[in-house]
Amino acid sequence: MASHVRGLPLVAQAEGVAAGQWKSRDLVEAYLDRIARLDKRIGAFLLVDVEGARRKADIIDKRIAAGESLGPLAGVPVGLKDIFVTKGIETTAGSKILKGFVPPYESTATARLEAAGAVSLGKLNLDEFAMGSSNENSAYHPVRNPWDLERVPGGSSGGSAAAVAASLCAGTLGTDTGGSIRQPASLCGVVGVKPTYGRVSRYGVIAFASSLDHPGPFGRTVEDAAALLEVIAGHDPMDSTSIPQPAGRYRQASRAGLSGMRLGVPKEYFQAGMDAEVEAAVRAALDELGRLGARLVPVSLPHTKYAIATYYLICTAEASSNLARYDGVRYGHRTAEASSLEELYGKTRGEGFGAESKRRIVLGTYVLRAGYYEAYYGKALRVRRLIADDFVAAFQQCDALVTPTSPTPAFKLGERASDPLQMYLADIYTVAPPLAGVPALSQCCGFTKSGLPIGLQTIGPALGEEAVFRVAGAYEAATDWHRRLPEDPA
Amino acid sequence: MPRINPQEVREIAILARLRLGDAEILRLTHELDGILGYIETVQALDTGAVEPMTHAVPFDCPMRADELGQSLTVEQALANAPRRRESSFEVPRIVPGTGVA
Amino acid sequence: MSSHDYEAVIGLEAHVQLGTVTKIFSISSAAFGGEPNRHTDPVCLGLPGALPVLNRRAVDMAVRLGLATGSRIRSRCRFARKHYFYPDLPKGFQISQYDEPLCEGGVVTFRLDGEVKQVRLVRIHMEDDAGKNIHDPSGVSFVDYNRAGVPLCEMVSEPDIRSADEAAEYLRAIRTLVRYLGISDGNMEEGSLRCDANVSIRPRGESKLGTKTELKNINSFKNVRDAIEHEIARQKLLCGRGEAVVQETRLWDPDHGISATMRSKEEAHDYRYFPEPDLPPVVVDETWLAAARAALPELPEARHARFLGLGLSAQDASVLVAERQIGDYFDQALAAARALPKKIANWVINEVLARVADARQLTDEDVPVPPAALAELVDLVEKGTLSGKLGKEVFGRMWQERRRAGDIVAAESVSLVSDSAVIEAACRRVVERSPDEVARFRAGNAKLLGFFVGNVMKETGGKANPKIVNEILRKLLA
Numbered sequence A: 001m002a003s004h005v006r007g008l009p010l011v012a013q014a015e016g017v018a019a020g021q022w023k024s025r026d027l028v029e030a031y032l033d034r035i036a037r038l039d040k041r042i043g044a045f046l047l048v049d050v051e052g053a054r055r056k057a058d059i060i061d062k063r064i065a066a067g068e069s070l071g072p073l074a075g076v077p078v079g080l081k082d083i084f085v086t087k088g089i090e091t092t093a094g095s096k097i098l099k100g101f102v103p104p105y106e107s108t109a110t111a112r113l114e115a116a117g118a119v120s121l122g123k124l125n126l127d128e129f130a131m132g133s134s135n136e137n138s139a140y141h142p143v144r145n146p147w148d149l150e151r152v153p154g155g156s157s158g159g160s161a162a163a164v165a166a167s168l169c170a171g172t173l174g175t176d177t178g179g180s181i182r183q184p185a186s187l188c189g190v191v192g193v194k195p196t197y198g199r200v201s202r203y204g205v206i207a208f209a210s211s212l213d214h215p216g217p218f219g220r221t222v223e224d225a226a227a228l229l230e231v232i233a234g235h236d237p238m239d240s241t242s243i244p245q246p247a248g249r250y251r252q253a254s255r256a257g258l259s260g261m262r263l264g265v266p267k268e269y270f271q272a273g274m275d276a277e278v279e280a281a282v283r284a285a286l287d288e289l290g291r292l293g294a295r296l297v298p299v300s301l302p303h304t305k306y307a308i309a310t311y312y313l314i315c316t317a318e319a320s321s322n323l324a325r326y327d328g329v330r331y332g333h334r335t336a337e338a339s340s341l342e343e344l345y346g347k348t349r350g351e352g353f354g355a356e357s358k359r360r361i362v363l364g365t366y367v368l369r370a371g372y373y374e375a376y377y378g379k380a381l382r383v384r385r386l387i388a389d390d391f392v393a394a395f396q397q398c399d400a401l402v403t404p405t406s407p408t409p410a411f412k413l414g415e416r417a418s419d420p421l422q423m424y425l426a427d428i429y430t431v432a433p434p435l436a437g438v439p440a441l442s443q444c445c446g447f448t449k450s451g452l453p454i455g456l457q458t459i460g461p462a463l464g465e466e467a468v469f470r471v472a473g474a475y476e477a478a479t480d481w482h483r484r485l486p487e488d489p490a
Numbered sequence B: 001m002p003r004i005n006p007q008e009v010r011e012i013a014i015l016a017r018l019r020l021g022d023a024e025i026l027r028l029t030h031e032l033d034g035i036l037g038y039i040e041t042v043q044a045l046d047t048g049a050v051e052p053m054t055h056a057v058p059f060d061c062p063m064r065a066d067e068l069g070q071s072l073t074v075e076q077a078l079a080n081a082p083r084r085r086e087s088s089f090e091v092p093r094i095v096p097g098t099g100v101a
Numbered sequence C: 001m002s003s004h005d006y007e008a009v010i011g012l013e014a015h016v017q018l019g020t021v022t023k024i025f026s027i028s029s030a031a032f033g034g035e036p037n038r039h040t041d042p043v044c045l046g047l048p049g050a051l052p053v054l055n056r057r058a059v060d061m062a063v064r065l066g067l068a069t070g071s072r073i074r075s076r077c078r079f080a081r082k083h084y085f086y087p088d089l090p091k092g093f094q095i096s097q098y099d100e101p102l103c104e105g106g107v108v109t110f111r112l113d114g115e116v117k118q119v120r121l122v123r124i125h126m127e128d129d130a131g132k133n134i135h136d137p138s139g140v141s142f143v144d145y146n147r148a149g150v151p152l153c154e155m156v157s158e159p160d161i162r163s164a165d166e167a168a169e170y171l172r173a174i175r176t177l178v179r180y181l182g183i184s185d186g187n188m189e190e191g192s193l194r195c196d197a198n199v200s201i202r203p204r205g206e207s208k209l210g211t212k213t214e215l216k217n218i219n220s221f222k223n224v225r226d227a228i229e230h231e232i233a234r235q236k237l238l239c240g241r242g243e244a245v246v247q248e249t250r251l252w253d254p255d256h257g258i259s260a261t262m263r264s265k266e267e268a269h270d271y272r273y274f275p276e277p278d279l280p281p282v283v284v285d286e287t288w289l290a291a292a293r294a295a296l297p298e299l300p301e302a303r304h305a306r307f308l309g310l311g312l313s314a315q316d317a318s319v320l321v322a323e324r325q326i327g328d329y330f331d332q333a334l335a336a337a338r339a340l341p342k343k344i345a346n347w348v349i350n351e352v353l354a355r356v357a358d359a360r361q362l363t364d365e366d367v368p369v370p371p372a373a374l375a376e377l378v379d380l381v382e383k384g385t386l387s388g389k390l391g392k393e394v395f396g397r398m399w400q401e402r403r404r405a406g407d408i409v410a411a412e413s414v415s416l417v418s419d420s421a422v423i424e425a426a427c428r429r430v431v432e433r434s435p436d437e438v439a440r441f442r443a444g445n446a447k448l449l450g451f452f453v454g455n456v457m458k459e460t461g462g463k464a465n466p467k468i469v470n471e472i473l474r475k476l477l478a
């Protein structure tokens, strides 16, 4: 059994459990075994809930044996980015300031996953408060890319992407604010989906930048990601920005083919700065999509060059606000000695936050100050509108956009750590969709000569997840990239 | 001309209640100067008539009925408190009235 | 310049706690008091990942307050985050309103010494309340978040107030108004009505505003008057000495009757407002407004004017308007009685109000003398069936025994003797045994009539109708 879960798609596991072919407990043990053997080298997990996973798997198995009909993910082992609050299970957001925090409530997305029968194996590593593109900002330990342990898995959902790539979970949840699902999916060669803003509830997702945070799934295949999204999507009255429309039929869309679709190729996404191998792989993917029956249309998103600046203005402002609650009073880290309030706050936060969090808190505080608001945050909100309008205009001419996900494949640990601006600029292809709130997916479209995965991004109009899944599903069906697996580390 | 100096970073850190060391202040000043320089590219864009986009959703604020739900127990509320006494959170002495509403 | 040559310029920021069942953005109880941290949930504790969901009744209450003060209600308003650090503020920001508040403009009307005063409002906005800090003699403090998230309306006035008395009366008017609207109990002692004051002085005739100070912690009507009076005196003293008033926030110390600097202008907060990303814009449409408007009660000032029109004195009108339930009681009694409004008012003020601890309970089901019962009694007195004195006795028994006036009168023959034959017989007995007084009366000592009346009343155990006694005595003594 143990060797069987490597590379085994989540939907196949769900079918196997439902058919009585496999026990959930066996799947859980197989993954726990892999985690015990391999995760020392990868570092995808912050917490493995061995007992909880076994207990839940046994319950599922009992209910199946009793002939009960369970949810669509019954018995499937999954992992959760440690930014989803989980009742009774430590939740840290990758930060020292939340070390030891055991939430008294459960996030909507993880509650839905559990209601569908999925079994959580534990909490996955991330950049602190989801701020980063390499997972090096985790306060606990970095995550290594299963394709090359010297390289980063991307971020901020680095643990979620690496866990799927290394077959440490059947599927995982992550969050994407400026690319935090799609970029690590790209760097780890798996499928990652950032749905329409509001499609998946943010209730119980520790906030980084509220108007940009998008929870979403990772899967080995497009259909795996679709199956996870079908479960976690849909209206939630606990999130006032949750969209009222019910979840779509994404698995079906992923099998529907793309004949007749017009795919936009935005010229701004194919300019200088892109790695040659990445460009070659993405252009080859465009050709493949053409062969499959799509009509490729050149389009323009003229405000793309402002997207990174706009993104960092908005996300740092919102982050500085969202991180104000970590003060050492109600939960989390508190400095050992404080004789005044000022000392309590200053020391607790100075000790508890890592360098990137501090950088963003300071920048966000700076741009929101009296007298600076209009020039910075107010300006960014207006440019954000222009960027969103670009997408509306582009979708007049096409059904989806196809672009690279990341300008480079996975880079080495430490390589960009000393230059935050360079790190920010690498988000060039991923920041605009969250600004516009439109759905986007990354999947593998090839490998570099040195064997690193390359990501292809498909972007749909708001509420147009089905279009994204049609393109990605058709591409995946016609190619073999998703079948390649990294060697298990020794 | 740098866009930001260490004294400003120090003031912002106080506003954000972050105690930073001198080396941290200097490093942050340098990094923020670079980032602000990049960010200022948006300043060139004419956005005069553009409505700010504060939310990515097109609908109005939903509202709920004024009905009681499941509260936390006192123990749940205080379970994560670094310091407590009985049913209250403990903090260093507060100078009365210094808060605002 | 003497201190009389200065006038005070005062603006108030009043915080009204709305009387909802649950908090403004979450589902735990908004009830006052109880064990610390008994009424919390992930949202009001500011737990990571929690999100606000707006309570519709809180918005409706704020809309009613806006309509009642004649404010413009925005069809689309917005919440904003207001940042500062304080232990009672769980999220590190308050969810308030900034550049697009629910209500703008409007006016609060009240009467002071018989004169109608109007204070204009800048705005009324919605926000969530903070928790409560408890200061402990041991040198640490404690925090209780039961109050965190209770809905507030902040009413910001224009600097239209000119004296401490006016400020206190303005605040009383707000309390009366919110009680009329049923949106708050306006109780300053429990903190459901709180107030900060901005105070400055300027030479009389000057239109420019002087440097203002902000006074905090003035949380009773007495404190409002004392703190503002003290601040005006302090500023006049400074100006008299040629010293400048410093812009600052001062904390009122009610125990010592003084104020002290809390923070200077330089230490002022930078709240870093920005639109609350977790809450889309709030829309209040015409249908909602129309329903809220239709549900408004008669407001205190309109009622006051109507009561004056009924011939009541200004003082009586004020008493009857002070609480909605008093006026309602009066109106119901008036509707059931034949007596004049003035007479009903006297009974309500002197008898009914004297017997209730809280006038707001007057319209309760179990009030011992409901309005219709009072009306019956007043009519019996006005008809002459009972004297005023007897009437009061009967009222006392009605209140004690929860019986109607008619029952008491019929069952125990406490009614006034109006039988002329009985009264005439008593009058004759008195006249016959008092020949001296009769002679002196007839000689012109008219005051002696009282002597005869008094004796007749004694003869009849106080039950004779005084009107008939007078008529018969005048005839017999003529």
Ligand SMILES: [Mg+2]
Binding pocket: B101, C013, C154
């Ligand atoms: Mg205020």
Ligand SMILES: [Zn+2]
Binding pocket: B101, C015, C127, C154
């Ligand atoms: Zn306020």
